[in-house]
Amino acid sequence: MRATYRLQLGPGLTFADVRELVPYLRDLGISHLYLSPSLQARSGSTHGYDVVDPTRISRELGGEAALRELAGAGLGIILDIVPNHMGTGDENRWWSDPELRARWFDVDEHTGAYRRFFDIDDLAAIRQEDPEVFETTHAKVLELLRDGVLDGLRVDHPDGLADPAGYLRRLREAGAEHVWVEKILSHSRPPESLRDWPVDGTVGYEFLNDVQGVFVDADAEDAFTALYAEVTGETRTFEDVALEAQLEQAETTFAREVDRLRRLQHLPGIAEALARLPVYRTYVEPWSGRVTDGDREAIAASGMHDALARVLRLEDDAPQEFVTRFQQTSPPITAKGVEDTAFYRYNRLLALNEVGGDPARFGVSIEDFHAANAERARRFPRNLLVTQTHDTKRGGDVRARIGALTWMADEWRERVLRWRELNAPLRETVAGREGRVGPDPNEEYLLYQTLVGAWPIEPLERLDAYLEKALREAKVNTSWVGQNEAWERAVQRFARAVVAHEPFLADFLPFAERVAVAGEASALGQLLLKYTVPGLPDTYQGDELLALNLVDPDNRRPVDWSARRAALDALRDDAGPIDAEHRKLYLIHTALTVRAQREATFAGGYTALDAPDGVVAYLRGDDVAVIVPVRPGAQPVADIPGGEWEERLEHLSGLSLLVR
Structure with a gap:
């Protein structure tokens, strides 16, 4: 494969x-x-x-x-x-x-x-x-x-x-x-690892978040936290927001599942324990008596009532059905509470709000990235590697642009505050027409990040649909079960007014263009890593060209296959300069060609190379070297073993895929 x-x-x-x-x-x-x-x-x-x-x-x-x-x-x-x-x-x-x-x-x-x-x-x-x-x-x-x-x-x-x-x-x-x-692996401490199941690995969400995180400036966290509080008034941590949402889900959406557990075993704090579990679920086997150290650690970390903890550790008698159903109930509460609620409420940096991710983890060190790759090579060398799927909240290109904002944190703050001032009359117009309706400051901040990430977003019906879903998933001013259509329409009208507002566009467009350039560099770097680190790289339909997709159904729109076929034919027939719109395709095709030519190499080892700060560099086997700068301005060099090396990415400056 x-x-x-x-x-x-x-x-x-x-x-x-x-x-x-x-x-x-x-x-x-x-x-x-x-x-x-x-x-x-x-x-x-x-x-x-x-x-x-x-x-x-x-x-x-x-x-x-x-x-x-x-x-x-x-x-x-x-x-x-x-x-x-x-x-x-x-x-x-x-x-x-x-x-x-x-x-x-x-x-x-x-x-x-x-x-x-x-x-x-x-x-x-x-x-x-x-x-x-x-x-x-x-x-x-x-x-x-x-x-x-x-x-x-x-x-x-x-x-x-x-x-x-x-x-x-x-x-x-x-x-x-x-x-x-x-399988979603938690970023609990220590991070959750995939169990020793008879599988080739997961579908790759942990890689998606690691590779995104290595292109995020961890030093910008305080600046983004301060800006988020300044703009929205939100000072809670993501953990606080997520716990609130999980408790809501346990007590409302999944109340009947929780009631079923209570009927099986009268124990205190069941709903709270389900919400506070630091992993999606434990894998205790009441039929065999098996309880792993990882299960015990997760149960202890939740802080649940001792009587409930003893039952879940199989130390006290309880119906096997109770333990089994508890473990089946925690995953949906976590998924709906975190991914489908908190990810739409806590908007500090949307690039981190991704399936399998943790918005509290602001950046991933190069050392940790290397360690994850080496561990994957050892345990699950065929683990899937993704940067976009049918379930992701944003496409890889959108996420890369938003993540690139961390390298320009001071300017981002200035822009956001200026945009809020420029668009204040639009907010007042919407509120005057509808009464007390949106957007609230958190929703407005969501809009600005979305526009920077997905610009140009056409037709505008795409933006309308995305905002409707985002607002309903957040469950703050409207929801799927309690729709506040007046609020939703007001936010949509505000968004449409913003993207037609000349004073805003005059300031936004030059900035968005620079972010797009930085985002492309990040996206291409992430792709080169995806196609060359240990694992089995996956391409989501159409993602070989620029794909500024938002959450489904936006990411399931029809693909223009003829355009992709024509672009690939042109690349294969002509060795000349690569058009900007075809750089992704060129990188993917080149990397996969090298994989096809060196199958034994990519089935083999992974060795991190010494490189300057801000550069990821490694060997696959002993005949393929990869060098990727993850910080703007970092020098794309590394301490590569001697020999005759040939560059395969001749048309992409800054990235190196070398073979010998």
Whole structure:
């Protein structure tokens, strides 16, 4: 395996459509397609995560015959599967049959309620611990693995399962040799590591945040904290904001899950313990008595009541079901509280508000980055490496621009304060029309960071949709369940007025242009690291050209494949100067060409090289060297072993990919 390419299948991108893309992706340097869920989903599904029949391949995508044809077109296939839940409704014969429903799905006997996937009532959790359920739901994908149609599986949300480790063992024993898990690793102290599961690694969120963090100026943290407090009045830490949001989720959205736990075991502080757990979940096994040191540390760090802690450590008697369900309940509370609430409330630096990230961790040292790479090479050398996915809050190019602001902190403060003054009349106009409505200062600060990161953002309906989602996810002035449309429309009108306000644009546009240049340097550096450090690099659909994407559905817009095909053809035919808009494509193609030519090298070791401050440099094997400045102005040099080295990135100054 050399590199994957993630595709979001749907009505506009079927198996037949993907087959037409294979020659382009193969020429780009991709070895494996990485497909979104492709089992039979409910009618009208646009994403495939609402599977209603896991025994069949989606007819809307072309059916099994078309998938098998795609498998023979020249690239391997990794398939995203959804073992935690299924879509409810009449199309799901296991759900429609009361007897099968009781056996297949995790139903509360007391209330009749769809343990759910997070807070989505029409996605019901499955009992994969039941051998019949496992065999039925996996028969088709295991058949496709045996037949060589699939080369590997990406497992969605394993933390929702009763026994993730046992599930993954069964999957390996059944013939799934290559498996990646969608697992969020906490930045707790010490940082959480992936358990010794029979997998090739995670889907790569920890790398995304590490590589972004190494391009953030840690010395700018105090300046950004002070500016955030000055503009918004928010003086709490991110940990405080996140805990508040997690407690809200435990006591509202997931109140029925918490009540179910209370009925199983009358213990104090269950909701608080779920919210305060420093990791997504523990992996205590009440059926075997296994409790790891990591589990004990996480339980202790939560500060939960001793009686509850003793039960979760299996020191006091309690129903096995209580311990299992507690561990299944903490992940959605954390995900909804942190990623889908606090990440939209705490806007100090949006580049850090990313899936699997920690906005309190302002920057990553080069030493820690090297250590993470060396650890990955040792434990999970095929771990996926991503800088954008279908679930990220912002595309890599947007995140890189916002992160670049940390290297110009003083100017950023001046600009923000000036923009607030220039746009004050617009705020007053909106408030006068609607009464007491938005934006509040935190929302206005979110807007300015978004504009700098995603400019130009066209059509403006994209900005409207993003703001609506961001405001509702924050759950401060509006929410999905309590929509305040007057507030939402006022914020959208303010944003539209801002981007048409000449005094603002006169100040904003020159600054945004400089940030874009700095952001491109950061984005290209992150990409070179992604395609050359230990792991399996993934490209999200369309991200080989500039992709100023925001959160879904913005990042799932149709891709102009003909433009990418034409750009790649031009690069391969002409060795002349590279157009600015094609620098990403040039870097990706060049790096993947080197990986294809030196497969043994990239399957081998990783050695950090001595380099000046602000430069990441390392060897892969003994014949590939990479040098990436992560600080503006840093000299791209390193202490490289002697020999004849050839530069492969001739058309990109500042970055070096050397071979000998």
